[in-house]
Amino acid sequence: MTVNPNSFINEKVRKLPPSGIRKFFDLVSQTEGVISLGVGEPDFVTPWHIREACYYSLEKGFTMYTSNYGMPELRKAISNYLKKYQTEYNPEDEILVTVGVSEAVDLALRALISAGDEVLIPDPSFVSYAPGALLADGIPIPLGTFEKDNFKLTGEELRSKITSRSKVLLLTFPNNPTGAIMTKEDLEVIAQVVEENNLVVISDEIYSELTYEGKHFSFAALPGMWERTVILNGFSKAFAMTGWRIGYAAGPREIISAMMKIHQYSIMCAPIMGQKAALEALKNGESEMKKMVQSFNQRRNLMVNGLRELGLSCFEPKGSFYAFPSIKETGLSSEEFAERLLTEEKVAVVPGNAFGESGQGFIRCCYAASVNNINEALERMGRLLKRL
Amino acid sequence: MGDLKREVLQLLENDSRLSKEQLAKMLNVSKEDIAQIIEELEQDSVILKYHTVINWDKQSSPRVRALIEVTITPQREFGFDKIAERIYRFPQVKSVYLMSGSYDLCVIIEGETMHDISFFLSEKLATLEYVNGTRTHFVMKRYKEDGVIFSGEESDKRLVVSP
Numbered sequence: 001m002t003v004n005p006n007s008f009i010n011e012k013v014r015k016l017p018p019s020g021i022r023k024f025f026d027l028v029s030q031t032e033g034v035i036s037l038g039v040g041e042p043d044f045v046t047p048w049h050i051r052e053a054c055y056y057s058l059e060k061g062f063t064m065y066t067s068n069y070g071m072p073e074l075r076k077a078i079s080n081y082l083k084k085y086q087t088e089y090n091p092e093d094e095i096l097v098t099v100g101v102s103e104a105v106d107l108a109l110r111a112l113i114s115a116g117d118e119v120l121i122p123d124p125s126f127v128s129y130a131p132g133a134l135l136a137d138g139i140p141i142p143l144g145t146f147e148k149d150n151f152k153l154t155g156e157e158l159r160s161k162i163t164s165r166s167k168v169l170l171l172t173f174p175n176n177p178t179g180a181i182m183t184k185e186d187l188e189v190i191a192q193v194v195e196e197n198n199l200v201v202i203s204d205e206i207y208s209e210l211t212y213e214g215k216h217f218s219f220a221a222l223p224g225m226w227e228r229t230v231i232l233n234g235f236s237k238a239f240a241m242t243g244w245r246i247g248y249a250a251g252p253r254e255i256i257s258a259m260m261k262i263h264q265y266s267i268m269c270a271p272i273m274g275q276k277a278a279l280e281a282l283k284n285g286e287s288e289m290k291k292m293v294q295s296f297n298q299r300r301n302l303m304v305n306g307l308r309e310l311g312l313s314c315f316e317p318k319g320s321f322y323a324f325p326s327i328k329e330t331g332l333s334s335e336e337f338a339e340r341l342l343t344e345e346k347v348a349v350v351p352g353n354a355f356g357e358s359g360q361g362f363i364r365c366c367y368a369a370s371v372n373n374i375n376e377a378l379e380r381m382g383r384l385l386k387r388l
Numbered sequence: 389m390g391d392l393k394r395e396v397l398q399l400l401e402n403d404s405r406l407s408k409e410q411l412a413k414m415l416n417v418s419k420e421d422i423a424q425i426i427e428e429l430e431q432d433s434v435i436l437k438y439h440t441v442i443n444w445d446k447q448s449s450p451r452v453r454a455l456i457e458v459t460i461t462p463q464r465e466f467g468f469d470k471i472a473e474r475i476y477r478f479p480q481v482k483s484v485y486l487m488s489g490s491y492d493l494c495v496i497i498e499g500e501t502m503h504d505i506s507f508f509l510s511e512k513l514a515t516l517e518y519v520n521g522t523r524t525h526f527v528m529k530r531y532k533e534d535g536v537i538f539s540g541e542e543s544d545k546r547l548v549v550s551p
């Protein structure tokens with residue numbers, strides 16, 4: 001009897017569609033001399049003082065487990081840091097340090113969803129939410145966001161997707177891939193719907209520092225929202241620390257301890273080296289972080305101005321490090337455009353619909369790239385557009 | 389205007405070849421504004437020169453560099469400035485700083501050979517009136533200069549596509 005190992009795989013996992021990013025990654029990897037605007041991380045290496053703090057902690061022998069919740073000093077530092085968004089969390093039991101925001105997303109979904117609950121997710125957005133919801137037996141419901149609304153989530157859109165099974169609303173602003181942000185006023189409209197329908201909110205604010213106009217506003221700071229919101233944030237983007245894998249969740253004690261229950265059995269604790277480095281980032285990292293944000297802002301202008309000069313319609317992204325121009329005028333689909341740009345001009349961008357259906361007709365261009373590479377990529381893109 | 393000027397300076401300090409057009413796009417202002425700002429900065433001698441950091445060792449025409457600690461007796465009326473001027477006017481002198489601490493002037497000098505430097509030292513510097521003593525340290529290897537690491541930029545190690 002021949003065994004098909006596939007038959008052993010859990011049905012939910014087997015049915016999970018492959019990531020659109022993954023497909024594109026394989027294609028790009030086979031091409032030489034590519035300028036990539038397809039990355040999802042800063043082009044800076046982690047600031048030296050943070051790397052150096054990790055060396056020091058290794059020298060001192062910090063190689064052990066930490067509390068399940070994460071090192072107490074780190075939780076205190078996070079609690080202090082979150083005050084800048086007018087939110088208060090007790091470091092004792094309202095903050096959980098995780099292996100990146102990625103883990104925190106998974107924990108929050110698993111801790112909140114019961115089978116059949118509907119999870120409302122802005123579309124397009126970061127690729128983990130819908131699969132995470134499916135794996136937790138939830139039903140992901142996309143909430144379209146559109147260029148005409150500056151890719152903000154509107155109250156009407158949210159209302160139109162509410163059913164008796166609606167349970168969780170995921171907010172993710174500043175947004176990957178659109179670069180959209182939501183102001184306090186925008187969020188107030190959402191809070192009203194949340195309250196009326198007794199939703200619980202997971203707010204992924206990992207790009208909070210990368211807000212280029214005005215200041216980031218946290219959903220949990222709205223009256224009445226703290227009790228029904230888990231904030232997710234981390235070090236990957238603001239402090240250029242993607243490889244360290246440190247993020248955190250902050251929220252009401254009951255929700256955080258539910259997430260901790262899962263975390264303690266599946267992860268135990270986030271690695272201590274990363275936690276030590278994250279502590280240094282919060283203690284002494286502000287000035288370098290500000291410099292990186294300024295540099296992203298300069299390149300944001302360069303990218304957006306450049307794309308518009310090529311004749312593409314490009315909404316002004318006010319957060320994160322992505323521009324999200326429309327390529328609808330070319331008559332090509334996002335994938336066709338990205339593929340031709342790659343094979344004919346060797347520039348990698350990510351098709352917008354890799355982040356959800358509403359991303360069709362757009363491409364994600366990451367401007368965490370050198371000025372020279374951005375210029376060269378724009379020039380190559382211009383050549384392709386002329387031929388279309 | 390103040391913030392914009394500072395941002396222009398920071399960008400040019402890091403890459404003086406950025407064109408006015410580029411700067412205008414990066415800072416979201418008009419090319420004319422940038423041109424005016426740069427002209428003002430040049431006229432006010434805020435921007436002194438656009439120079440290039442070169443690794444001469446790689447061009448097989450290495451240069452010899454030395455740091456000289458100089459102690460002097462300040463001159464009445466002129467303090468250290470007159471003597472500093474006597475020193476910095478020599479073209480082989482790359483930098484001169486007035487220092488706090490155990491010596492007065494820090495002089496960085498560059499020549500093509502060791503001989504160039506010792507000639508300058510014995511014939512010019514040491515014989516200057518008011519110079520009491522010098523102490524010379526030759527540079528053995530340059531690791532980093534003006535913020536530039538000589539072993540070259542670190543390569544981009546990121547995955548080409550990620551979420």
Ligand SMILES: Cc1ncc(COP(=O)(O)O)c(C=O)c1O
Pocket residue numbers: 040099100101102103126172175176204206234235236242245246247551
């Ligand atoms: C919106 C969003 N959330 C979470 C993550 C994952 O971050 P982490 O590195 O903390 O797991 C990303 C990374 O691209 C992201 O864009």
